[in-house]
Amino acid sequence: MEPLAGGRLLDKHGRIATDLRVSLTDRCSLRCSYCMPPEGLDWLPSASLLTDDEVIRLITIAVRDLGVQQVRFTGGEPLLRKGLARILAATTALRTATGVAPDTALTTNGVGLATSAMALKQAGLHRINVSLDTLDATRYARLTGRDRLGDVIKGLAAAAAAGLSPIKMNTVLLPGVNDDEMLSLVSWALKRGYQPRFIEQMPLGPQDTWQRTTMVTAEDILDVLRSEFTLIPMQSKARGSAPAEIWMVTGAEVPEDFVATVGIIASITKPFCEACNRTRLTADGQLRSCLFSRDETDVRTLLRSGASDLAIAELWRGAMAAKQTTHGVDEGSFVQPDRTMSAIGG
Numbered sequence: 001m002e003p004l005a006g007g008r009l010l011d012k013h014g015r016i017a018t019d020l021r022v023s024l025t026d027r028c029s030l031r032c033s034y035c036m037p038p039e040g041l042d043w044l045p046s047a048s049l050l051t052d053d054e055v056i057r058l059i060t061i062a063v064r065d066l067g068v069q070q071v072r073f074t075g076g077e078p079l080l081r082k083g084l085a086r087i088l089a090a091t092t093a094l095r096t097a098t099g100v101a102p103d104t105a106l107t108t109n110g111v112g113l114a115t116s117a118m119a120l121k122q123a124g125l126h127r128i129n130v131s132l133d134t135l136d137a138t139r140y141a142r143l144t145g146r147d148r149l150g151d152v153i154k155g156l157a158a159a160a161a162a163g164l165s166p167i168k169m170n171t172v173l174l175p176g177v178n179d180d181e182m183l184s185l186v187s188w189a190l191k192r193g194y195q196p197r198f199i200e201q202m203p204l205g206p207q208d209t210w211q212r213t214t215m216v217t218a219e220d221i222l223d224v225l226r227s228e229f230t231l232i233p234m235q236s237k238a239r240g241s242a243p244a245e246i247w248m249v250t251g252a253e254v255p256e257d258f259v260a261t262v263g264i265i266a267s268i269t270k271p272f273c274e275a276c277n278r279t280r281l282t283a284d285g286q287l288r289s290c291l292f293s294r295d296e297t298d299v300r301t302l303l304r305s306g307a308s309d310l311a312i313a314e315l316w317r318g319a320m321a322a323k324q325t326t327h328g329v330d331e332g333s334f335v336q337p338d339r340t341m342s343a344i345g346g
């Protein structure tokens with residue numbers, strides 16, 4: 001089929017979405033306290049989940065017809081998705097308007113990565129983010145509800161051995177839980193050639209697990225890191241649509257030829273909504289224009305009604321046109337979305 005002429009996901013504030021986040025499942029092998037309740041959630045019924053072919057068709061429309069250039073797979077835990085390698089391979093076989101494969105990335109908790117890293121690389125995965133919040137096994141088990149720290153560490157090593165690069169290590173700091181590990185996490189990651197990234201905790205977990213007044217902020221993190229390392233800003237203040245602010249780190253032990261950086265994603269204290277280029281697809285086929293959105297657009301029903309690619313692309317464009325200006329977390333009127341992070345796809 002011919003691509004749509006001039007198709008792109010433009011919103012009424014002039015932002016163009018080129019970065020697609022695809023949630024492949026709402027299920028997870030962990031229960032991180034800031035993301036999911038310990039008892040889990042009411043999982044999505046299987047009939048409502050997009051099939052592998054449906055996911056591939058929607059990604060194809062996004063890349064071929066709507067200007068998407070980057071695709072990140074997430075969840076829930078995307079490694080739990082049986083068809084992951086097939087979906088990845090189909091994605092990396094696509095070509096953007098400039099004739100290159102879409103930049104393809106995955107965010108995982110790393111449990112199960114030891115046995116899947118090579119297959120992911122072979123399926124064409126370009127980049128990987130592995131979430132790790134503590135290096136203490138007892139704390140890890142308490143924070144995630146599962147005793148799997150060793151598996152994650154093996155998973156990171158397997159990703160490096162498979163040649164996935166860069167490997168970013170995502171950490172959410174919780175006050176009084178793991179905020180004393182900033183320096184040790186950075187040193188540990190850099191020594192192994194992983195790039196540490198701190199994400200400010202967002203109000204997207206179980207109700208009452210987030211407090212604006214006590215959350216660990218980007219400034220708190222920078223203060224601690226500067227006590228041990230020299231940090232040199234790598235980007236101008238205008239960080240474009242990249243959510244992380246990046247600093248080059250000196251003073252840490254690193255592998256030869258490795259450029260040590262640390263990133264901070266200050267979604268709460270320095271929101272990047274103005275430059276946001278994201279569009280999201282949930283595992284049950286709902287389009288979201290924002291992580292914090294309370295509205296979704298049902299593309300699954302249209303897809304299953306036999307609609308053309310053109311009709312699906314039009315629906316997607318309409319969904320993005322209405323994107324909210326900003327997440328508004330700091331505004332009194334903010335109401336947390338019904339779905340938690342794991343069900344939206346972080």
Ligand code: SAM
Nearest residue numbers: 035075076077107108109131170201202341346
């Ligand atoms: N299960 C995978 C993982 O943990 O990497 C992928 C999904 S998870 C929702 C994606 C990222 O969102 C992880 O790095 C996780 O730490 C982060 N996350 C989850 N809940 C969050 C919250 N309330 N605030 C900030 N980041 C959160």
Ligand code: SF4
Nearest residue numbers: 028032035076109342
């Ligand atoms: Fe699962 Fe990732 Fe949420 Fe942790 S952050 S519960 S690993 S989806």
